[in-house]
Amino acid sequence: MPPRQFDGSLVRAVRRRRDMHQKELGELVGVSGATVARWESGKDFPKGEKLPAIATALDKPLDELFPHEGPPDLQLLRCDAGLSVAEAAEIIGASRVPVGNAESGRRRLNPSYVQPLAAAYGVTEEELLAAQDRSFGVRAVSPGDEHGTVPRTIGEKINFLLQYGSTGSTGEKTLSDAEIAQLVNQHAPGAAVTAEGIAELREGTATAASDEVRAGLAHAFQVPPWLFGDDAELSPMIQEFLEAVRFIGSIHQRQILGLAARGSEILSLRTMADINRLVGELRHKLSEVRDKE
Structure with missing residues (x-):
């Protein structure tokens, strides 16, 4: 699931409409005015757990100021509760390791941690467990929920790549x-x-295809041949590849404006910084083009 979008120029515009200085906003969210300036210029991005405080300080709904797509995973639940990994770990009386492992899809939470974390995050235990499933790449399939479905059949993969x-x-x-x-x-x-x-195949009325067709589809879409392999199981490698495709596609469609730093096994903090810089450059170039039109 894509993280919450962060648009520094939007934060700047909302802050200015409220006649608020960068230093004042920084004091309200626990950072310096210089840090706010870096956020607004696109040189840096806030940690995910800072976004609720920013939205509150600017008197804006969190989902309106920092939208996201799809249901939450464990990281988003924690960040939306305004908690760092260390603070979440303190709630369950453990080190950061169990929280970090669960959020990155390495090892599920001990059952004894579920209730206190659910209470701290302001969700039910069922909602927290569903979010944990999403952190492990398990997505519930519901009618019309295109973003929450991992493509498994050949037709679903074709439609996914077309989109x-x-x-x-x-x-x-x-x-x-x-x-x-x-x-x-x-x-x-x-x-x-x-x-x-x-x-x-795309409509789902046929699901079988020869090895030649599978290899040809990989050639047609310029993706690794293993992507059109066995439909029954999705390895972590395939899931990571599909998430990367979805993420890059969202950038091209201008659905992603920047990443609030959350970290993951797929995208390191350094990678996110590089992506944020690239997205910022693309947005700047697009603005220049529109100004010339």
Whole structure:
């Protein structure tokens, strides 16, 4: 799940409308005015647990000022409660390790930790356990919940890549069923699939495909061949790859404006800083283009 979006220019605009100085905002959230200045300029981003305090100080709803997509995982629950990992660990009387392991999907919480953490996060035990599942890459499937579903079948993976990922060697934004079939057949020996066959896979009326078709689909979408492997199990590597595809696609669609620092096994703090810098540069360039239009 993508983290909460942080747009420093929006924070600056809201702060100024409230006739509030950077130093004043900093005092309210426990940082210096210089730190606020770095947030607003895009040179740095606040830790996730700081976002509720910022929203409160600016008298704005958290979801409005710092939106996010999909249901929360453990990290988001903790951050939305305004707690650091150390503070959450203190609540359960343990080191940071159990909290960090659960949030990064390495080891689940001891059952005795569930109730106190749920109370501290302001959620039910069921909600906390569901968030833990999401931290481990387990996503509940519900009607219409496209963002919460991990694609497993060939058709789901095709639809996922059409929405978020590489569009193949044609360079077009969206591939038609006929174009996908053509790319598959260029890679496969002979006519391995038709446009109607691709449509049936995407619609779910067909689920089986030959190894040649699977390899051809990987070629068409320029992804590793193992992505179109066994549908039954999704290895951590595949899940991380799909999350990365979704994240990069969200940047291209301008759904991600910046990351509040949360850290994960997939994105290190250094990687997030690099991504934030890149997103900031892209936003600046887009603004220059719009100004010239």
